[in-house]
Amino acid sequence: MTAAAGSAGHAAVPLLLCALLVPGGAYVLDDSDGLGREFDGVGAVSGGGATSRLLVNYPEPYRSQILDYLFKPNFGASLHILKVEIGGDGQTTDGTEPSHMHYALDENFFRGYEWWLMKEAKKRNPNIILMGLPWSFPGWIGKGFNWPYVNLQLTAYYIMTWIVGAKHYHDLDIDYIGVSNICKVLRRMLNYQGLDRVKIIASDNLWEPISASMLLDSELLKVIDVIGAHYPGTHTVKDAKLTKKKLWSSEDFSTLNSDVGAGCLGRILNQNYVNGYMTATIAWNLVASYYEQLPYGRCGLMTAQEPWSGHYVVESPIWVSAHTTQFTQPGWYYLKTVGHLEKGGSYVALTDGLGNLTIIVETMSHKQSACIRPFLPYFNVSRQFATFVLKGSFSEIPELQVWYTKLGKPSERYLFKQLDSLWLLDSSSTFTLELQEDEIFTLTTLTVGSKGSYPLPPKSEPFPQIYEDDFDVDYPFFSEAPNFADQTGVFEYFTNIEDPGEHRFTLRQVLNQRPITWAADAYNTVSIIGDYKWSNLTVRCDVYIETPEKGGVFIAGRVNKGGILIRSARGIFFWIFANGTYRVTGDLAGWVIYALGRVDVTAKKWYTLTLIIKGRLSSGMLNGKTVWKNISVSFPKNGWAAIGTHSFEFAQFDNFHVEATR
DSSP, X not given: OEEOOOOSOGGGOOOEEOTTTOOSEEEEEOOTTOEEEXXXXXXXXXXXXXXTTTGGXXXXXXXXXXXXHXXXXXXXXXXXXXXXXXXXXXXXXXXXXXXXXXXXXXXXXXXXXXXXXXXXXXXXXXTOEEEEEOSEEOGGGGXXXXXXXXXXXXXXXXXXXXXXXXXXXXXXXXXXEXXXXXXXXXXXXXXXXXXXXXXXXXXXXOSTTHHHHHHHOHHHHHHOOEEEEESOTTOXXXXXXHTTOEEEEEEEEOOOSXXXXXXXXXXXXXXXXXXXXXXXXXXXXXXXXXXXTSTTTTOSSEEEEETTTTEEEOOHHHHXXXXXXXXXXXXXXXXXXXXXXXXXXXXXXXXXXXXXXXXXXXOOOHHHHXXXXXXXXXXXOOOEEEEEEEOGGGTTOOEEEEEEEEOSSGGGOEEEEEEEEEEOTTTTTEEEEEEOTTEEEEEESOOOOOOOOOSOOOOOOOOOSEEEEOOOOSSOSSSSOTTOEEEESOEEEEEOTTOOSTTSEEEEEOOOSOOEESSOOOSSEEEEESOTTOOEEEEEEEEEEOSTTTOEEEEEEEEOOOGGGGGGOEEEEEXXXXXXXXXXXXXXXXXXXXXXXXXXXXXXXXXXXXXXXXXXXXXXXXXXXXXXXXXXXXXXXXXEEEEEESSSOOEEEEEEEEEEEO
């Protein structure tokens, strides 16, 4: 007897057959002996860092469409968990995210865009789990050291204020917080504040030494709810399992969102549990909304990096996620009967305990599923017949809905296609799948799944060749100006209360101390903007140095690096200093000097800088008068425009204007 498999196309019609007709491996799905671990969900990370930077600037309706593909139940990725960066002012991969406390006595819970993103996620899925993790910390936390744990009470207080602020100002309940080194102190502080429900994930980095420490310290064991590891390669360690705590892959994926990236995600969503008993997998990152030439470009579940055009791409990882997320919920349980397939691949099964069953089968090949990290040992996957036998409370299931994905060759490719349902009444609760390489099947009693869609967004367009911003926004909805991507330092809208004139509203660099960070922040602050392919360009901006004598600012073009590589960025940088000097350099660090000299510049006064780059020649003007001319620059050939300061110092920028050609 053959169960109908739908019409996915001649090349990709999978066979669903009675087990008696086809030999092969048999896999029993049974709850008679109890269930496995509780499922905690599938999620994604916004941050770590600045990965959602461009999303907020998208025009409607495209911004809402993108959010629907990510969060709306039974529509797209339908994520169960949203993990966000607790902004700490430092460079954390693709940019900086602002802290809610730049300084010791400063609190502002409206900076950045993570608050907005969490609220948008909650609008679409009120049950979504919210999690925060600090990747960096403002400098004052370290008391002069590049280490956030000099004063454990102070660091715990800083994190606690973020949790309290989320609730007080945005009515957001944070469910989990990722920390290390301060677990006991933070737990006591949270309990004192009535935040007993907030759970602690540690170390939200590596399995060890936290797992071994928990086995030796009963209090530590008690206060930690989940052991979270980053990029575990689907495996855990003995000590982590011995704690009997929940185990999560609390950051994973981080792979180009091609079909290979989708294969990576499909494999780890199953095998993180099959191999490592991990009950949640959180992908870095949620959406690739940062300039593509920054590190790890397009490593999001989908791509939305053109707010100026409205163009976005619903990439295949969205639909691979849907195979699990649309047919499970946190609080379901894995069956004990999960495992590997005889000829490669894996299967998991989950139940809500109320009679529903979801089975997810994947046959990702090595070539089609290698994540960016860690190293993936070779394995083989080949065509096979897999027979599944439903026993226990599942033996009376009459029908299973079938969803199918095939990755790889365009002619054979299908993404989250619903096939005809599978009837089991006359098959002794047994069915057989014919499995090829790089396929995903979801078989489920749930009928709620759907492949959501919107009309195609606008076509892709490069960044506008003429772009200007006067920052004249009286009550900005976001603290950062559109399209500027801070790479060191934090640039925020600012109102000069004492200046009723042209420069009442400006963009201000607001850090006066180097943040605590694991990444290689530059020693200068810098914010990039524009098209990385720009070659010939004119950048003009009004600048205001606030620090007497030692202060300095710059404008730049052809900036060729950002993110964790920002310290080594090359380009053409035009600097002026409060001590009455100027400098032209070929790099951000200031080692490559093209020209220097004296100019009539002082602090606390507005000046207009102009940088002109054409071919191999560059020139600069101050207040419309040429300061240097026709300096030869052969490298780099192209890059972003930028503004910034000489050090971590207050400075303002206004009337930014760029004209460029590729």
